[in-house]
Amino acid sequence: MGQEGEGGASGRGRCVGWPALDERRGPLQASLGTLGQRLQPGMADSAQAQKLVYLVTGGCGFLGEHVVRMLLQREPRLGELRVFDRHLGPWLEELKTGPVRVTAIQGDVTEAHEVAAAVAGAHVVIHTAGLVDVFGRASPETIHEVNVQGTRNVIEACVQTGTRFLVYTSSMEVVGPNTKGHPFYRGNEDTLYEAVHRHPYPCSKALAERLVLEANGREVHGGLPLVTCALRPTGIYGEGHQIMRDFYRQGLRLGGWLFRAIPASVEHGRVYVGNVAWMHVLAARELERRAALMGGQVYFCYDGSPYKSYEDFNMEFLGPCGLQLVGARPLLPYWLLVFLAALNALLQWLLRPLVLYAPLLNPYTLAVANTTFTVSTDKAQRHFGYEPLFSWEDSRTRTILWVQAAGSSAQ
Ligand SMILES: NC(=O)C1=CN([C@@H]2O[C@H](COP(=O)(O)OP(=O)(O)OC[C@H]3O[C@@H](n4cnc5c(N)ncnc54)[C@H](O)[C@@H]3O)[C@@H](O)[C@H]2O)C=CC1
Ligand SMILES: CC(C)[C@@H](O)CC[C@@H](C)[C@H]1CC[C@H]2[C@@H]3[C@H](O)CC4=CC(=O)CC[C@]4(C)[C@H]3CC[C@]12C
Numbered sequence: 024m025g026q027e028g029e030g031g032a033s034g035r036g037r038c039v040g041w042p043a044l045d046e047r048r049g050p051l052q053a054s055l056g057t058l059g060q061r062l063q064p065g066m067a068d069s070a071q072a073q074k075l076v077y078l079v080t081g082g083c084g085f086l087g088e089h090v091v092r093m094l095l096q097r098e099p100r101l102g103e104l105r106v107f108d109r110h111l112g113p114w115l116e117e118l119k120t121g122p123v124r125v126t127a128i129q130g131d132v133t134e135a136h137e138v139a140a141a142v143a144g145a146h147v148v149i150h151t152a153g154l155v156d157v158f159g160r161a162s163p164e165t166i167h168e169v170n171v172q173g174t175r176n177v178i179e180a181c182v183q184t185g186t187r188f189l190v191y192t193s194s195m196e197v198v199g200p201n202t203k204g205h206p207f208y209r210g211n212e213d214t215l216y217e218a219v220h221r222h223p224y225p226c227s228k229a230l231a232e233r234l235v236l237e238a239n240g241r242e243v244h245g246g247l248p249l250v251t252c253a254l255r256p257t258g259i260y261g262e263g264h265q266i267m268r269d270f271y272r273q274g275l276r277l278g279g280w281l282f283r284a285i286p287a288s289v290e291h292g293r294v295y296v297g298n299v300a301w302m303h304v305l306a307a308r309e310l311e312r313r314a315a316l317m318g319g320q321v322y323f324c325y326d327g328s329p330y331k332s333y334e335d336f337n338m339e340f341l342g343p344c345g346l347q348l349v350g351a352r353p354l355l356p357y358w359l360l361v362f363l364a365a366l367n368a369l370l371q372w373l374l375r376p377l378v379l380y381a382p383l384l385n386p387y388t389l390a391v392a393n394t395t396f397t398v399s400t401d402k403a404q405r406h407f408g409y410e411p412l413f414s415w416e417d418s419r420t421r422t423i424l425w426v427q428a429a430g431s432s433a434q
Contacts, residue, residue, distance in 0.1 A: 074102020
């Protein structure tokens with residue numbers, strides 16, 4: 024792994040009760056013997072001469088769409104942009120009229136051959152595809168299959184086809200909050216923290232991140248080394264954030280009121296989606312030139328968004344949209360919230376054969392919401408010159424405008 028962060032928050036976490044990483048390589052080995060010979064992307068000898076091919080997995084998701092649009096706006100070397108997703112958005116059509124060739128690929132990262140076909144010939148892969156599920160919608164096995172095996176398939180496709188640069192969208196959850204509810208207060212990539220997880224989502228992200236970092240330096244087809252890094256966003260907000268939209272609609276249904284459940288003192292790190300997208304674009308661009316420094320490294324995503332409780336932060340956008348947060352302190356005692364969260368989990372289990380019941384409040388979301396987790400770092404700035412593209416004021420305004428539009432479409 025890279026020079027920094029050997030033992031800190033970039034150290035290896037523990038997933039309690041989860042399968043250890045098996046060394047089985049994806050089924051890609053057999054099926055791609057010839058595919059690798061077909062395309063030999065070499066970034067260094069072509070970065071200046073020819074236009075580059077980028078692949079964004081999960082390119083139609085909340086973050087993925089912003090990465091796609093940011094690449095089209097701010098990556099001058101872009102010749103072809105491949106957007107790989109299980110669900111392609113209709114908005115992709117409007118992107119096909121520009122100077123960059125945009126190739127929409129409907130595919131599944133759990134299907135190794137589909138990943139390999141999409142990766143073949145790409146110079147850079149930005150891997151954002153994943154199941155972001157902390158609400159019990161998908162089974163633990165499915166979350167693992169998509170987030171871990173899917174990432175393994177992406178790595179093996181890079182190795183087999185000769186793609187040398189891979190940026191992985193990891194998560195703060197790789198670090199914490201841990202199962203003991205320890206706060207992570209304005210920590211950084213080197214902060215010592217006991218990263219112990221039980222929930223399928225953080226476990227899958229931790230295992231996937233480890234695969235990506237350990238793949239750094241592997242020889243890819245053509246004999247050059249693979250260069251990887253992982254970016255760890257904290258809670259992303261901005262245009263397209265469905266949870267924010269859900270809170271807004273919940274408040275509208277309750278006559279404009281939201282009721283405080285989390286103490287205002289619990290700080291949660293949040294980061295604007297546009298700045299997360301920009302960090303991905305910049306990391307992908309600099310990964311070649313700064314391979315020795317960036318290869319195998321993790322970087323928290325950060326910007327000027329203020330440290331606030333999850334609910335108070337949301338009110339920065341929902342307040343201007345007419346909602347009010349009732350209570351200077353939680354209206355319900357914590358033990359009652361714990362009981363209600365457990366009741367939701369029981370109801371989800373009982374109703375699963377009939378209907379999917381997946382409310383926001385469950386034991387995991389309550390624990391995460393109630394545990395301080397904020398980052399304070401400049402590692403991305405030191406390593407590849409990252410500076411937020413959007414100020415807090417701009418991020419806030421853009422998000423408010425989006426919430427207002429999303430809310431009006433709900434009525
Ligand atoms: N939303 C957040 O606050 C944070 C998200 N992240 C990470 O950022 C990445 C993107 O997250 P979001 O944009 O929030 O989620 P999202 O659910 O909006 O986007 C994920 C995209 O991946 C696609 N996808 C899912 N399974 C797939 C599969 N098997 N094959 C191909 N595509 C598949 C989905 O169709 C979707 O378009 C994820 O890796 C997530 O773990 C990290 C930190 C915070
Ligand atoms: C019902 C109340 C307790 C309410 O306040 C619950 C809020 C809850 C839905 C969110 C609180 C913290 C969020 C998570 C956090 O931002 C870290 C995340 C990182 C990711 O990689 C994916 C999303 C998430 C798990 C995010 C999900 C929603 C919360 C749990």
